[in-house]
Amino acid sequence: MTIPRLLMLTLLLIMVPTAQAHHVLGRPAYSLNEDSNTPPAMQIETQVGAYFVTFMAYPAFPKPGEPGRVNFYASRIDSGVSFSGPVTFTVRDDGLLIDSAPETLGQQMPDDGVYRQNYQFHQAGDYLVRAQFESDGEPYTVDFPLRIGDPAPIGPIGLAVALVALLLLSVNLSQRKRLARLKTQRHNAGRA
Amino acid sequence: MAWPIAELEATAAICSVAPAAATTETMVHPGLPIAWAAVAMLMMIGLSLPVLRGSPGNASRSDGDHMLSLTALPMIGPALHEALRRPWLLLTLRILTAALFLLLIAAGLFGSPIPERNLATVLTWTFWWTGIVIAVLLLGSAWCAICPWDALAAWLVRRRLWRRGAPHTSLNLRYPSWLRNQWPALSMLAGLTWLELGVGVTTSPYATALLGLAMVVMATTSMALFERKGFCQYVCPIGRTLGAYSTTVPVAVRPIDPLVCADCKTLECYHGTDQIEPCPTHLVIGRTDVNQFCTSCGACVQSCPSHNVSWGVRPVANEAMHHTRGHWDGAWFMVGLVALTSFHGLTMLPEWEQWMRHSARWIGDSGQLLWTFSLGMALSLVLIAGTFVVTIRLTQRLGPRQADFKPLFNNLALAVLPLAFAYHIAHNLSHMLRESHGTWAVFVNPFGRGTLPLSTTERHALMTLPIPEQLLFTLQAGLIVLGLGLAVRILGARARKIGLDRGVSRVPTTTFLLGVSGMNLWLLTQPMIMRM
Ligand code: SF4
Numbered sequence: 001m002t003i004p005r006l007l008m009l010t011l012l013l014i015m016v017p018t019a020q021a022h023h024v025l026g027r028p029a030y031s032l033n034e035d036s037n038t039p040p041a042m043q044i045e046t047q048v049g050a051y052f053v054t055f056m057a058y059p060a061f062p063k064p065g066e067p068g069r070v071n072f073y074a075s076r077i078d079s080g081v082s083f084s085g086p087v088t089f090t091v092r093d094d095g096l097l098i099d100s101a102p103e104t105l106g107q108q109m110p111d112d113g114v115y116r117q118n119y120q121f122h123q124a125g126d127y128l129v130r131a132q133f134e135s136d137g138e139p140y141t142v143d144f145p146l147r148i149g150d151p152a153p154i155g156p157i158g159l160a161v162a163l164v165a166l167l168l169l170s171v172n173l174s175q176r177k178r179l180a181r182l183k184t185q186r187h188n189a190g191r192a
Numbered sequence: 193m194a195w196p197i198a199e200l201e202a203t204a205a206i207c208s209v210a211p212a213a214a215t216t217e218t219m220v221h222p223g224l225p226i227a228w229a230a231v232a233m234l235m236m237i238g239l240s241l242p243v244l245r246g247s248p249g250n251a252s253r254s255d256g257d258h259m260l261s262l263t264a265l266p267m268i269g270p271a272l273h274e275a276l277r278r279p280w281l282l283l284t285l286r287i288l289t290a291a292l293f294l295l296l297i298a299a300g301l302f303g304s305p306i307p308e309r310n311l312a313t314v315l316t317w318t319f320w321w322t323g324i325v326i327a328v329l330l331l332g333s334a335w336c337a338i339c340p341w342d343a344l345a346a347w348l349v350r351r352r353l354w355r356r357g358a359p360h361t362s363l364n365l366r367y368p369s370w371l372r373n374q375w376p377a378l379s380m381l382a383g384l385t386w387l388e389l390g391v392g393v394t395t396s397p398y399a400t401a402l403l404g405l406a407m408v409v410m411a412t413t414s415m416a417l418f419e420r421k422g423f424c425q426y427v428c429p430i431g432r433t434l435g436a437y438s439t440t441v442p443v444a445v446r447p448i449d450p451l452v453c454a455d456c457k458t459l460e461c462y463h464g465t466d467q468i469e470p471c472p473t474h475l476v477i478g479r480t481d482v483n484q485f486c487t488s489c490g491a492c493v494q495s496c497p498s499h500n501v502s503w504g505v506r507p508v509a510n511e512a513m514h515h516t517r518g519h520w521d522g523a524w525f526m527v528g529l530v531a532l533t534s535f536h537g538l539t540m541l542p543e544w545e546q547w548m549r550h551s552a553r554w555i556g557d558s559g560q561l562l563w564t565f566s567l568g569m570a571l572s573l574v575l576i577a578g579t580f581v582v583t584i585r586l587t588q589r590l591g592p593r594q595a596d597f598k599p600l601f602n603n604l605a606l607a608v609l610p611l612a613f614a615y616h617i618a619h620n621l622s623h624m625l626r627e628s629h630g631t632w633a634v635f636v637n638p639f640g641r642g643t644l645p646l647s648t649t650e651r652h653a654l655m656t657l658p659i660p661e662q663l664l665f666t667l668q669a670g671l672i673v674l675g676l677g678l679a680v681r682i683l684g685a686r687a688r689k690i691g692l693d694r695g696v697s698r699v700p701t702t703t704f705l706l707g708v709s710g711m712n713l714w715l716l717t718q719p720m721i722m723r724m
């Protein structure tokens with residue numbers, strides 16, 4: 001390839017229109033609305049089937065015993081038209097090694113395109129809020145994590161400490177045994 | 193009666209949100225202007241012409257002939273060498289980084305989940321992750337000398353602060369032969385990229401702390417079971433990445449007088465002494481020009497009875513050009529590095545997002561679209577690595593008759609290393625400079641207690657560049673050009689080594705190098721999402 005052609009190709013390559021802002025789907029993001037006195041919110045955006053969905057939790061850091069609310073919004077990816085049928089909200093405990101049955105929070109209709117579901121949790125923990133609806137005969141299920149209260153950090157630390165302690169103890173015991181065996185062998189060899 | 197998990201409240205709405213507001217604004221950094229990229233591209237084409245003409249690469253030369261030892265520095269040289277010969281300086285630094293690391297884990301587990309307000313995410317992803325790659329440029333693999341998870345593992349297993357541990361504290365097994373290569377580190381690096389870009393640990397202080405804990409557990413397990421530091425040599429993705437990059441930088445631990453090492457019979461640097469640990473990665477530093485696996489731990493500096501080992505400055509990229517041994521696994525690690533760094537940039541394109549959305553719909557993925565991301569990541573890596581394989585096949589055709597694929601691949605893979613290094617720094621530089629403004633507050637309030645998410649005004653303030661934007665662009669474009677320049681020099685030297693003397697046989701690799709550099713340059717012209 002000649003140098004001028006290579007240059008042309010390069011210039012074409014770098015003249016592609018620049019990118020616009022985009023969102024990271026499925027990840028919780030915390031936001032603050034400066035224009036109102038609302039508390040910070042936790043928001044997750046994702047897509048499921050033919051719909052783009054947004055989930056917002058108020059407040060961003062809900063505490064046990066305090067009222068909170070989730071807002072849910074779904075619009076078709078192809079046309080942008082908001083979903084307007086009923087949405088059922090359920091919740092289940094999502095803690096490690098917990099297998100709880102889901103409980104229904106309620107069924108909502110949209111108010112100005114947004115489904116609002118109030119809640120109040122009794123206990124701190126990790127929960128999974130599920131929004132279910134039906135569109136074009138297809139059932140849709142969207143899960144969102146919701147943490148109530150502070151996380152339980154002792155879990156990972158405890159696990160790490162237990163793993164390391166167990167390992168070091170086993171190595172120590174095994175090496176002691178090996179040293180004792182060697183000592184006996186040497187002692188026996190010396191006597192023979 | 194069982195308590196219900198939650199109950200409905202007939203409270204009035206706490207607040208109301210219109211659908212239009214239900215979309216968060218993602219902050220993006222402006223990219224390199226097109227004009228800058230065009231000038232850089234022209235310079236790169238100019239730089240690669242000599243190698244295409246079949247100009248011979250530099251003849252092989254030993255580091256020792258061109259080494260400038262730290263001890264030769266006027267005034268501070270001997271003092272610094274003396275300080276490094278004693279354990280206190282490094283030990284103090286290790287204690288400091290370990291303390292900071294433990295604080296970071298505590299902040300991640302107990303602190304605010306808002307990433308920009310928590311020390312765990314800010315220190316790890318804005319400063320450390322960005323800073324260590326830049327530090328390699330100036331200090332080689334110095335990070336490993338003060339690595340906190342390695343220090344914690346050593347203290348836990350050897351139960352000594354710095355002295356050589358008793359032999360019975362570890363099982364001292366040999367690393368299994370199937371693990372004695374770079375594949376574990378490459379898999380770990382790919383896993384880390386998946387966690388960073390797919391799962392998004394960069395935005396979760398909790399996940400960041402878990403990652404830190406996992407590193408401690410892995411390093412400790414390896415040290416308790418295996419001899420020396422197999423984790424550093426074969427598994428750690430950070431150490432191996434820094435090790436690979438450090439083959440192109442001038443700063444390294446080297447012998448002061450190679451003749452002293454040539455005559456040495458006792459090899460304390462390799463075996464250690466009563467007090468000092470042996471070389472953790474099995475190096476006889478006085479008899480090798482390969483520092484790729486040196487963790488800059490300083491043990492050889494302290495154990496050498498002739499005081500003949502020190503930090504020093506050697507010719508740029510000399511190791512990669514002439515001394516790094518071309519192994520199959522090591523070569524794949526380098527190709528993996530270039531693929532992973534470019535993939536980083538690729539995920540920030542709007543086309544990537546659209547591709548993710550379409551593919552997710554097609555395969556029925558939802559939530560975090562992790563299946564779609566994993567598929568996209570695998571395809572992108574295969575595409576970049578596959579292009580390199582095709583490049584080597586073409587070289588095989590154009591090169592001397594009956595040239596084997598593996599030696600070509602192993603040697604020419606070294607040439608791609610500076611491309612990964614240069615793009616890694618150029619990309620991270622923008623993140624660090626644009627996102628560090630005002631984040632120092634986390635050092636005062638590491639747990640982020642009582643803080644709120646950043647407001648839009650604060651986000652804009654955060655993105656204030658501490659240097660003129662034009663300077664940042666110059667640095668970014670300059671780095672990419674420098675990377676290509678080094679890559680071409682390495683290509684010249686390696687090509688000569690394997691008999692690719694005709695210019696035409698170098699065309700495929702040169703085109704690959706220019707293609708990757710051009711792609712990286714173009715990625716830099718794109719607006720980039722803020723990391724947090
Ligand atoms: S190789 Fe990894 S574990 Fe070892 S010292 Fe370097 S960063 Fe730490």
Ligand code: SF4
Nearest residue numbers: 471486487489490492
């Ligand atoms: S002992 Fe010396 S050669 Fe070995 S890793 Fe440490 S600093 Fe590098």
